[in-house]
Amino acid sequence: MMKQTLEQLETPALILDEARMERNIARMREQIRRLGVIFRPHVKTNKCMEVTRRLMETPGGPITVSTLREADYFAAHGVTDILYAVCIAPNKLDHVMALQGKGVQLSLILDSMETARILTERAKTTGRRFDVLIEVDSDGHRSGLAPDAVELVEIGRFLEDAGMTVKGVMTHAGSSYDCTSVAAIRAMAEQERAAIVHAAERLRAAGMACPVVSVGSTPTALFAEQLEGVTEVRAGVFVFFDLVMAGLKVCREEDIVLSVLSTVIGHQREKGWTILDAGWMAMSRDRGTQRQPVDQGYGLVCDLDGRPMDDLILVGANQEHGIMAHRDGRVEGALHLPVGTQVRILPNHACPTAAQYPSYQVLGTDHEITATWQRFSGW
C-alpha cells in the first residue's frame, strides 16, 4: 500500500496517534511495576490485536474481555489466559465450552447462587469444569456481592463441593468515573482494594485458597497508592484515554490517542455554525462530559496536528452531520474554515467511538498514516 497522509483520507475516519498511545502504555506499565501486581489489560476498548499485543505481558496473555467475541478473536491470535468479566449467562455456556475445547483457559464470573447452580448442573451433564471468580461489589454501581455478604462464602463452598475451581474474587470500581478529584479517585482505589481483600480473606477463612484477587478501572489503577493483598489489575481505556478521562484529570487532552478526522461541508454563518461530515454515527451518542464541569458536547475540535482550536466543540450532531461552534456561542468573529478543511475531533469516550469503525488509521509523524489496524465490534 502506498503511504497516505491525513489529507488524503476520505472522511470520517478514526485516527490513532501511535506516539501518544506508547506514552500511555509506558505510564501504566510503570504504575503496575510500582504496585507489584500482574497486569491483565481489558481489551474491550481497543478490540484489536495490534494494540493488545503492546499491552500484554506475554503473547498468551493474560487479558480481560467483555464479550465472547473478543475471547474468540484473541484466542485465534494465540491468547490463552482470558477472564470474561461479565456474569455468565446460561446461553453462553456452549460458546464457553467451545473456547475451552480450543485450549483457552477462560475464567468466568458470577455473583449469585442461581448462576452457581446453573454452572454446576451444566458441568455435571457435560463433564466439563469451569474456572470461576466471584464478583464483589466495591462501590454499589452495578453487579457483585457485598464483601461481607453471607452468600459469598456459601457460593464459594457450593462451587468447590461441586468440583469447580474457585479461582478468586474480582471487582470493578466503576464509580471512579464519577469522581470529581484525584483525591476522590485515590480514596476510591483504596475502597476497591479494601473491599476485595476483605472478600478474599473471608473465603480463605472458610478454607478456600482464593489465589486471584483482581481489581481495576483506569482511574483507580493509575492513582492507587498501594494494592496490598491484590494480585492483579485490569484496565482498558487508559490506552487511548478520552475527554471524560481528561475531565477527571486522569490524563491531559494531549494524551488522547483517538480522534475522528472530519471535513467542513457547509456553514450557517448567522448562527456561528460550521457543518462537518462527522455526526453522532462517527462520534457515538456518548455525552459523558455532560455531567462534568466542562461539557465538551459531542467532541473537542482540533487542527490536523491534534491541537485544540479556539475552543471549538461539536455543539450538536445528527446522524452524519456535526454542528461545530465556539463554546461561548459567539457569532461575531466566529472562525470561518472553508469547505473542505479537515479537523480532528477528540471523543468523549473512546470505547463507543472506536466501536463505530472497522479499523484504526495509525498516525505517525508529519500527518503520515503508517498503518491500518483492523478492529471488530459486536458479539
Added chain:
Amino acid sequence: MMKQTLEQLETPALILDEARMERNIARMREQIRRLGVIFRPHVKTNKCMEVTRRLMETPGGPITVSTLREADYFAAHGVTDILYAVCIAPNKLDHVMALQGKGVQLSLILDSMETARILTERAKTTGRRFDVLIEVDSDGHRSGLAPDAVELVEIGRFLEDAGMTVKGVMTHAGSSYDCTSVAAIRAMAEQERAAIVHAAERLRAAGMACPVVSVGSTPTALFAEQLEGVTEVRAGVFVFFDLVMAGLKVCREEDIVLSVLSTVIGHQREKGWTILDAGWMAMSRDRGTQRQPVDQGYGLVCDLDGRPMDDLILVGANQEHGIMAHRDGRVEGALHLPVGTQVRILPNHACPTAAQYPSYQVLGTDHEITATWQRFSGW
C-alpha cells in the same frame, strides 16, 4: 441452516419482527399513494438489501443514502438511482466518480457557493458532470439555504452556467422529531412543503427547470395532509419505528420492529435491580426519549412475545451491562426474573441501535427465527 428460536440465540442479539415491518411499510405506501408523490426511501436506518428491497418502487431505486458506503453497497445490489443526502465534501469526489463509472446516477447536494465552485473546478479538470440538488433549510435545525436566500438563485445560475445539471431542491424537516403533538407535526409538514416549493419557484422564475422538489422525515411524511408542488418524499426510520417515534405518537409501541434480545445475569435485590447482558453497546448510547414526556431510559423491556412487562425499563447501562428496574423505582414487590430469563428491549432510536449489529435475526411466528439478514456499518 436449522431453524432456531429466540430461546436458542446467544445474547445480545438484534431481533426484527417481520410482520410489524410489513405493516409499517404498507402504512407508508398508502400515505405516499394518497399524496401522489414518488417515494425515495432513506436506507440509512436499515443498511440492508433485504429490507430496502421491500421499500423500493423498482429494483433500481430510487433511494436516499447518508454515506457513500451505503451507495457502494446498494449499487452492488443493482440500485442505480441514488441521492446522497449530505452536502458533498471535496475528499469524496473520487469516490463519487468511481460510483458514476459503475453506472450509478448519483445525485449530490450542496448549500454554498464554496462547494459549487469546488464541484465545477473538479468537473472541469476531470471532464465529469455532477447532478446536483440545492439543500434548503426549512426549519433551522441544520444545513441548507433559507428558501428566500439570494445565494439560492446565484448558485443555481453558477452551476448551470458551468454545465452542471441542477436537478432541483431538497429539504429535511428534522425538527419534526422535537414536535410535541400530531398537530405540530402536521404544521411542520406544511412548513417543510411551503419552504421547498418557494425555493423551487424562485429557481424556475430565474429560468431553471428544477424538476425535483424533495422533502422528507418520517413524522412529516406520515402526517402531511397534502404535498402540492412536491415531487418526492424521503423517509427511513418508519420501517422500524422506535420509542422516540412512539413518544411523538407517530406510531404505537406495538409497531416497533427492532428489539434487543437479552438475558438476566444477576440481581441487586435490595435496590430492585435486575442485571442484563445488554448495556449501551447493545442498545447504543442514544437517550432520545430523555427530553420527551416519558423517559424510557436505555429502552423499554418486553417479554419474548414483544409485550411491555410491568413498566420495566433500563434505568442505567454500562458497556455490556444493563440495569433493569421498574419505572417507579419500587424495590418492595419488584419482579424477580431468574438468571437465564430472556427479555426483548425496545430501543430509543432504531438507527444507532441497529448500527451496533452485523445482522438482523428475523422473527416469524412462535418465536421462530426465519432468516438472518446481513447489514453493515461504517463509511
